[in-house]
Amino acid sequence: MMKISNNIFFITLIFGTLLTISSNSWLGAWMGLEINLLSFIPLMNNNKKNLLTSESSLKYFLTQAFASSVLLFAIIMMMLFYNNNFNLIFNFNEMLILSMLLLKSGAAPFHFWFPEVMEGLSWTNSLILMTWQKIAPLMLISYNFIYNFFMISIILSMLIGSLGGLNQTSIRKLMAFSSINHLGWMLLAMMNNELLWMSYFLLYSLLSMSIILMFNNFKLYYFNQIFNMSMMNSTIKFLIFLNLLSLGGLPPFLGFLPKWLVIQNLTNMSQYFILFLCVCLTLITLYFYLRLSYSIFMLNYQKNSWMLKNNFNNKLSLFSLMLNFISISGLVMIFMFYMIM
Incomplete structure (x- = not known):
């Protein structure tokens, strides 16, 4: 029964997002956002044993409800003064x-709720919050473009997303700050090309799904759990390491491709200062990915020469292996296809 109800809420979640992005009025888009919100809350709160889940769902509801109410107020005011000369x-x-809309998507300086909500969620719900829940707000943001305000949000998102992950011991919070940093890149891509930010978002979702499926499979939530990974296969450790580097945007992995496209676009537009700033801040995110990977590989531990019966699943599904292969070798495959064509 619980599984059927979760499927219904998930279908409603998809419907709310599709209603928002296909609406031709702000009021219809607001209705889609509300349907999306009210269907995601039960999915967040499906684990009754974890008190942090209830706390996260309450924080998410209060933040999104405040954003929705202010958004509705602004829409009504816009409708009232649209035909008048009240430009201010x-x-x-x-x-x-x-x-x-930036508050709903979790971009800086309206990011304060995002890491705290992520901390209390399961990996599945975290993946939905990092990917699917950003589609509707980002699509609406692309309709409402203010250059100076965009630049402030982009720089703050990259700065906070980079520096905020340095002192984290929770992997979920680290992924949350990484998502804020990637959101800054998406907004930067949105300023130049609509197709560019969509491509960035799709590749980011693919990379996030790849690494989060591995974290979920091995039940990794905190850095200190890496000390108990002595029973893990070395190949799986290597896959986690490479996926983290790909998510950080290091060539020759697939994660470098969306950043490369944005860098090329900014170079053509001669926006060198913002490009230099974004690349430097992204190197900081790559540092805390390397810190996590260093903990996985370089810590000295004693590995048992026998295997005990435990609940530790040391295998990956075929779907997860395919995502890992695409994440690691995707850029090489694109080069090969380009050379053939």
Whole structure:
């Protein structure tokens, strides 16, 4: 019964997002966001044994409800003053709408709720929050473009996403700050090309799914759990290491491709300062990925010469292996296809 209800909520979640991105009015988009919110809360709160899950679902509901109410207020004000010459009020409403959409997506400086909510979720719900829940707000943000406000949010997202992950011991919080940093890159891509940010988002979702499936398979939530990974296969450790490097955007992995496209686009537009700043801040995120990978590989532990019966699953599904293969060798395959064509 619980599984059937979860499937219904998941279908409603998809329907709410599709309603938002296909709506031709702000009011219809707001309705889609509300359907999406009310269907995700039960999915977040499906684990009754974990008190952090209830706390995270409450924080998420309060934050999103506040953003939705202010967004509805701004939409109503825009409808009232649309045909009048109140340019100041109209511009204020545009900034208010953009701010609330950034709050819904978890971009800085409205990111304060995102790591705290991620900390109490399962890996499956974390993946939904990092990927699917960003589709509707990002699509609406692309309709409401304010250059100066965008630049502030982009720089702060990359700065906070980079520095915020340095002192974390929780892998979920680290992934949350990494998501904030990637969101800054998506907004930067959105400023230049609509197809570019969609391509970035799709590749980021693929890479996040690949690494989170591995974390979920081995029940890894904190750095100190890596000390208990002596029973893990060395090949799986190597796959985790390479996936983290790919998510950090290190060539020749697939994660470098979306950043490469954005860098090329910025170079063509001669925006060298923002490009230099973004690359430097992204190197910091690569540092804390390497710190996690260093813990997996380099810690000195005694490995038992016998295998005990335990609940530790040391195998990956075929789907997870395929995602890992695409994440690690995807850029090489693209080069080969390009050379053949």
